[in-house]
Each structure stands twice: as C-alpha cells, then as structure tokens.
Amino acid sequence: MRIALFITCFNDTMFPETGKAVVTVLERLGHTVEFPLAQTCCGQMHFNTGYRPEALPLVRGFAEAFADYDAIVTPSASCAGMVRENHPLLAQQYGDAELRAAVAEGAPRVHEFTELLVDVLGVTDVGAYFPHRVTYHPTCHSLRGLRLGDKPLALLRAVRGIDLVELPAADSCCGFGGTFALKNAETSTAMLGDKMRNVVSTGADVVCAADNSCLMHIGGGLSRLRTGIGTLHLAEILASTQGDAR
Numbered sequence: 001m002r003i004a005l006f007i008t009c010f011n012d013t014m015f016p017e018t019g020k021a022v023v024t025v026l027e028r029l030g031h032t033v034e035f036p037l038a039q040t041c042c043g044q045m046h047f048n049t050g051y052r053p054e055a056l057p058l059v060r061g062f063a064e065a066f067a068d069y070d071a072i073v074t075p076s077a078s079c080a081g082m083v084r085e086n087h088p089l090l091a092q093q094y095g096d097a098e099l100r101a102a103v104a105e106g107a108p109r110v111h112e113f114t115e116l117l118v119d120v121l122g123v124t125d126v127g128a129y130f131p132h133r134v135t136y137h138p139t140c141h142s143l144r145g146l147r148l149g150d151k152p153l154a155l156l157r158a159v160r161g162i163d164l165v166e167l168p169a170a171d172s173c174c175g176f177g178g179t180f181a182l183k184n185a186e187t188s189t190a191m192l193g194d195k196m197r198n199v200v201s202t203g204a205d206v207v208c209a210a211d212n213s214c215l216m217h218i219g220g221g222l223s224r225l226r227t228g229i230g231t232l233h234l235a236e237i238l239a240s241t242q243g244d245a246r
Contacts, residue, residue, distance in 0.1 A: 001031070001070045001071060002034065002068065002069045002070045002071070003026065003031055003032070003033050003034065003069065003070065003071045003072075003073060003116075004033070004034050004035070004036055004066055004069040004071070004072045004073070005019060005022060005023060005033050005034070005035050005072075005073055005074070006039060006042075006062075006066065006072050006073065006074040006079070006083075006110070007019040007035070007039070007074070007075075008041075008042065008074060008075070008076045008079045009040065009041040010076070010079075010212065010213060011075060011076060011212055014212070014216070015212040015216075015233065017236060018075045018212055018233040018235050018236060019075060020239075021075075021233065021235040021236040021238070021239035022073060022075050022113055022235045022239075024239040025117075025126050025128075025235065025238050025239050026073070028126065028127055029121065029123060029126060031121075033073075034069070036065045036066060036069075038061065038064065038065040039061075039062070039065045039066070040058060040061055040062075040065075041058055042058060042059075042062055042079050042082045042083050042087075043055030043056075043058035043059055043062075043082065043086075043087075043090070044078060044079060044082040044086075045179075046058070047082065047086050047090070048179065049179055052090060052093070052094070053094050055090055056090055056091075056094045056095060056099075059087045059090050059091060059095070059099070059103065060095070060099055060102075062083065062087065062106075063087075063099065063102040063103055063106050064102075066106060066109075066110075067102065067106060069109065070109065071109055071111060071116060071120060072106075072109050072110045072111065073111050073112075073113055073116045074110065074111070074112060074113065075112075075113045075210070075212070075233060075235045076112070076210070076211055076212070076213075077112045077139055077141040077142035077145065077146050077148065077210045077211050078139070078141040078145070078211055078213065080110055080111065080112040080115075080141075080146060081141050081145040081146055083107055083110045084107050084108065084110055084146075085145070087103050087107050088100075088103050088104060088107055091103040091104075112142065112146055112148065112210060113210070113234070113235055114148055114151040114152045114155055114210060114234065115146065115148065115151060117151075117155060118151040118154060118155065119151070124154045124155055124157075124158045125158040126155065126158070126238050127241065128158075128159040128160065128237060128238045128239065128240055128241065129159065129160045129161050129240060129241050129242070130159050130160075130161055130162050130237050130240045131160075131161030131162065131163075132161075132162065132163065132205040132206055133163040133165060133202075133203060133204045133205045133206070134156065134162055134163065134164050134165070134204055134205065134206045134207070134208055134237065135164070135165050135166070135167040135199060135202040135204040135206075135207050135208075136152060136153060136156060136164070136167060136170070136207075136208055136209065136234070137167055137170065137174065137195070137199070137207055137208070137209045137214065137215075137218065138152070138170055138171060138209070138210075139174070139209050139210055139211040139213075139214045140173050140177070140214075141211060142209070142210040142211065143171060148210065152210055152234055155234070155238060156208075156234070156237065159237060159238065159240075162237075165202045165203070165204055166202070167198055167199065167202060167207075168198040168201060168202070169194070169198050170198075172191070172194065172195065172198075173191055173195075174191060174192055174195040174214050174217055174218050175187070175188040175189065175190070175191030175192040175195065175217065176188065176192075176213055176214050176216075176217035176218075188217075192217060192218065192221045193221075195218060195221075196218065196221050196222055196225065196227075199218065199222065199227075199229060200222075200227055200229065204229060205229065205230065206229065206230045206231065206232050206237075207219075207222075207229060207230075207231055207232075208231070208232050208233065208234045208236075208237055209231075209233065209234065210233070210234055212233050215231040215232075215233065216231075218231060219231035
C-alpha cells in the first residue's frame with residue numbers, strides 16, 4: 001500500500017512534530033510513508049470564509065499531488081473532512097468533468113490518522129508507552145464531521161502506562177472554530193473557559209485531540225492560567241516509547 005502524508009499547512013507551519021509522529025507510528029508498523037512535495041493548503045480557510053471559487057485551484061492541486069497513492073493520511077480531522085466532504089462540492093459547482101472525476105476518485109482515499117490505523121490497517125495497539133494522566137478532547141470535526149467515535153479512545157486505551165481519564169462534557173466545543181474565535185471573541189472565550197474548567201477537573205497532565213488547531217486554543221488558555229497542563233496531538237502520544245510528556 002502506498003501511503004502519503006498530508007501534513008496540512010497549519011501543522012507544517014506550527015506543529016511539525018505531529019507529522020513526524022504520524023510517520024514514526026506508521027513506520028513502526030512496517031509501512032513506508034511518502035511526502036508529496038507538491039502539496040499545499042486544502043482550501044478550508046477559503047471555503048469556510050466564503051471564498052469558494054478561489055479554493056478551486058487548491059482542490060485541483062490536491063487531486064494532482066495525491067493522485068498516485070492508495071491512502072492519504074492526515075493528522076487533522078478538520079482537513080480530512082474538508083477534502084472528503086467539500087472538495088466534491090467545489091468540484092461539482094465550479095470544476096470541469098476531469099476535476100470532478102479526479103476528486104470523486106481521490107477524496108475517499110483520505111483518512112484521518114486514527115481512521116487509517118483502526119479502519120484501514122486494523123490496528124489499535126501501536127506499541128506506545130506514555131506513563132502520564134491523559135484526557136481526550138473530541139474536536140467538533142472529529143466528533144460530528146468524521147464521526148470518529150471510539151477510534152481515538154481505543155488507540156489511547158492500548159497505550160502502555162497511560163492513565164486515561166474521561167473529560168466531563170467532552171462533546172462540547174472548545175470555542176475555536178477557526179475564524180469564529182476571531183469574529184466572536186467573547187463567545188469563544190466563554191466556551192474556552194468551560195472547556196478549561198473541565199480539563200482541569202480531571203487532574204490530567206496532558207490533554208490530547210485529533211486537531212492541533214483546537215489544542216492550540218485550549219493550550220493557550222491553560223498556559224495563561226499557569227495550570228501546568230500540557231497539550232499533545234494524539235499522534236505524538238502514540239509515537240511515544242519513552243514516556244516524555246514534554
């Protein structure tokens with residue numbers, strides 16, 4: 001199986017260790033991961049803010065960059081959802097027949113990291129060791145968009161040494177929502193406050209999720225309050241064999 005890593009522009013710019021962690025886990029499982037250098041943004045920012053025709057070149061670029069792979073893995077539930085759900089819409093509305101065909105063939109091969117592990121590779125135990133108290137925040141895109149369900153938790157439960165604790169009101173939004181946090185700052189901050197109170201109540205050392213964008217939002221708030229609670233993408237926990245909580 002030819003697997004390609006779609007790192008996403010957000011992770012590539014701000015959280016490159018997450019992409020490295022994805023590769024570490026997959027290589028540990030015996031797979032080779034390729035990184036198509038032609039990849040760019042999936043167009044989610046454009047789509048979400050109303051610049052839909054402007055996102056079409058990014059849709060076309062994505063289809064071309066990942067055309068030759070059996071599976072495309074990304075450590076971002078929101079970007080996986082963008083490609084699978086909205087690339088077909090954009091291709092249908094603004095694209096030509098060739099692009100519509102390319103997107104229809106390629107979009108279903110895009111998998112969020114935990115989907116690839118559990119649904120495609122049939123793995124829950126990836127040989128990880130992380131002896132820390134951890135709580136998991138299911139981001140809106142992973143919970144309501146991709147409907148990942150129990151997949152992330154199944155992977156976390158198989159990590160050796162972990163003390164996995166349930167997050168109260170886990171299904172509530174953290175308040176990030178991309179540009180929502182900028183355009184509706186007061187509402188976003190209030191939602192973040194609720195989320196942080198719930199995280200702190202768990203006594204966790206680390207809060208993890210399938211989207212670094214939400215972790216950045218939560219982690220910023222936890223840092224400003226000097227809670228001492230860290231944030232890690234789920235992939236980085238699954239890549240750990242030394243138990244480093246950073």
